[in-house]
Amino acid sequence: MITAERKPLDEIMSYIEPYHRILLVGCNECVTVCAAGGRKEVAMLSSALQLASMKNGKTLSVNELTLERQCDPEYVDTLAPQIEGAEAIVSMACGCGVQELARRYGQVRVFPAVNTKFMGASERAGVWAERCQGCGDCLLGLTGGICPIARCSKRLFNGPCGGSNNGKCEVSSEMDCAWALIWEKMKELGTTDQYEAVISAKDWRSGRGGGPRKIIREDLQ
Amino acid sequence: MKTNSVLEKVFASGAFAVTSECGPPRGAMPEIVREKAEHLRGYVDAVNVTDNQTAMVRMSSFAASVILKQIGLNPVLQMVTRDRNRIAMQSDLIGAYSHDINTVLCLSGDHPFFGDHAMAANVYDLDSVQLIQTVKEMRDNGSLQGGAKVDNLPRMFIGAAANPFADPFELRVARLAKKINAGVDFIQTQCIYNLDKFEKWMEGIRERGLHKKVSIMAGVTPMKSEGMAKYMKNKVPGMDVPDEIIKRMGGVPKDKQAQEGIDISIESIQRLKAIEGVSGIHLMAIEWEQKVPEIIERAGLYPRPDVA
Numbered sequence: 001m002i003t004a005e006r007k008p009l010d011e012i013m014s015y016i017e018p019y020h021r022i023l024l025v026g027c028n029e030c031v032t033v034c035a036a037g038g039r040k041e042v043a044m045l046s047s048a049l050q051l052a053s054m055k056n057g058k059t060l061s062v063n064e065l066t067l068e069r070q071c072d073p074e075y076v077d078t079l080a081p082q083i084e085g086a087e088a089i090v091s092m093a094c095g096c097g098v099q100e101l102a103r104r105y106g107q108v109r110v111f112p113a114v115n116t117k118f119m120g121a122s123e124r125a126g127v128w129a130e131r132c133q134g135c136g137d138c139l140l141g142l143t144g145g146i147c148p149i150a151r152c153s154k155r156l157f158n159g160p161c162g163g164s165n166n167g168k169c170e171v172s173s174e175m176d177c178a179w180a181l182i183w184e185k186m187k188e189l190g191t192t193d194q195y196e197a198v199i200s201a202k203d204w205r206s207g208r209g210g211g212p213r214k215i216i217r218e219d220l221q
Numbered sequence: 222m223k224t225n226s227v228l229e230k231v232f233a234s235g236a237f238a239v240t241s242e243c244g245p246p247r248g249a250m251p252e253i254v255r256e257k258a259e260h261l262r263g264y265v266d267a268v269n270v271t272d273n274q275t276a277m278v279r280m281s282s283f284a285a286s287v288i289l290k291q292i293g294l295n296p297v298l299q300m301v302t303r304d305r306n307r308i309a310m311q312s313d314l315i316g317a318y319s320h321d322i323n324t325v326l327c328l329s330g331d332h333p334f335f336g337d338h339a340m341a342a343n344v345y346d347l348d349s350v351q352l353i354q355t356v357k358e359m360r361d362n363g364s365l366q367g368g369a370k371v372d373n374l375p376r377m378f379i380g381a382a383a384n385p386f387a388d389p390f391e392l393r394v395a396r397l398a399k400k401i402n403a404g405v406d407f408i409q410t411q412c413i414y415n416l417d418k419f420e421k422w423m424e425g426i427r428e429r430g431l432h433k434k435v436s437i438m439a440g441v442t443p444m445k446s447e448g449m450a451k452y453m454k455n456k457v458p459g460m461d462v463p464d465e466i467i468k469r470m471g472g473v474p475k476d477k478q479a480q481e482g483i484d485i486s487i488e489s490i491q492r493l494k495a496i497e498g499v500s501g502i503h504l505m506a507i508e509w510e511q512k513v514p515e516i517i518e519r520a521g522l523y524p525r526p527d528v529a
Contacts, residue, residue, distance in 0.1 A: 037232060052311065148426065155345050156348040158348050158350035158351065160396075164387050165458060166388055170459065171332050192395070197402070198399060201307065
């Protein structure tokens, strides 16, 4: 999923300072799963904004809504009747959702209420960790299902570096060394003989090196 | 000979090679580079010039290497893949070779987290192994990483680092083999204090005959004090300092600790020289270049062979 974390209240307050009526829009997909911008977080932020405004002597009216998917025009269109009367939109979706609202409702300012973090997985309750950087040319088949691009601090294709310490990264004892994990996995799978084959320099055109990317599926158009 | 590198010639002569290090200053002070390097003249075969070591901004390795070249020393251009992409690194290699710099050490580099620019973007377009491949392609196939054939590409003698003390230990011989597969010519190791563990690593190297495919230089750093020994043990990633060393340093009065550190490094060199498959030492006397002559002389490595 795409993970996100809510921005500090003060920052969100600074965006909406000039306005009295806002539309606060959540998303029922990834940000709901990572508890950053779903229905529940929309309700909580709405109360917090109204309370903080009241303390500043201002009455803030918040129209709360959570879309099925904020990155999908079909759902974003359904907001149209709510836009009128809103001086600003605050989105609790990832950056994709914020941009979709801004594209569709260009006449109103749209502000983000979360910081989009990374593509990751849930490790345990309340902990999400980065797993994928969307490089566009997956090499997980070579590395035992553990991505060194997303999970090695130096994104080494031929690690580990000299700072691998007891399975942890030199950057922090809280981080696993991706290459220590890969090596353990190779042992488990009996594929350690493949370790010595050099993984050659990556062609970053499949990633952001080629500019903003698009997927076009003619069979679906 | 693959290159004009003096280091390659020393290895070819069968002599035990010696390199040392010169860390460029944090400012436009060429006189400091010259001053540090002068201590080394005649006592080493080549001088590593570090590339923004510990991820702190310094005079570039390339510029400081040119200064060394101008005063008649042989620089080993250190190049980390942390700060520049493959375009910039190949461009610097061509530039360096245009100044007759013919020896390079390919590294990934300390993570920016450790320096004073932790907010900097981490480039890592290539890793150290891919940089070795890139430099070798330039030299042996006359082609750039992108595939273009180009005239007069650098003919570099290619070095890399190895840390026998990092984890997982069982993987450390295979990792050296991987660098050999990529095309490395010589290796400089992390500072060695745990000689037993280093000997165990070398056993693994010899079992596979890897010491015949690459020249291995053992890393030695003299300690200045008990405090430095403790710091290296506890704070420097990938460093293995046994308690005996710390005890020995602490066992002499403070004003004698520097001499004790030098004595330890000379004893280490004597032991390292005797290990089959070790072709030289890399003496990293950090901000202590003036002690290099004493160490090299007392270790019986002076004078240096004349291979030019």
